[in-house]
Amino acid sequence: MTDSQRDAHDDGAPCGCSQAQLERIHEYLDGALTVDDVRAIAEHLDDCPDCTHEHDLEREIRTAVRRSCAETAPETLRASIMSRINEACGRTEAGAQAESESVRQSTQ
Helix, strand or coil: CCHHHHHHHCCCCCCCCCHHHHHHHHHHHHCCCCHHHHHHHHHHHHHCHHHHHHHHHHHHHHHHHHHHHCCCCCHHHHHHHHHHHHHHHCCCHHHHHHHHHHHHHHCC
């Protein structure tokens, strides 16, 4: 992107690109763009190192969040939580075990 193009589109984004362009990067990562828009963003990323940096950073953040949310709680923690819930609700032990097993199977 030339300096004059940056000046024409500058609205406070770090690289001089329009904020709308930066927001499109999020849509690009979400897979929410048309084929033509994907092509336009990809071409822009080829020409704009600052937007490429923003794209790469956002992709890394999304990957880290996805990984951290994929971990399952240890069985002892799950059992402790279910036990407390059952105590608070006054459920019987047999009913609590059946419900706990149902929850365990639904999260696997």
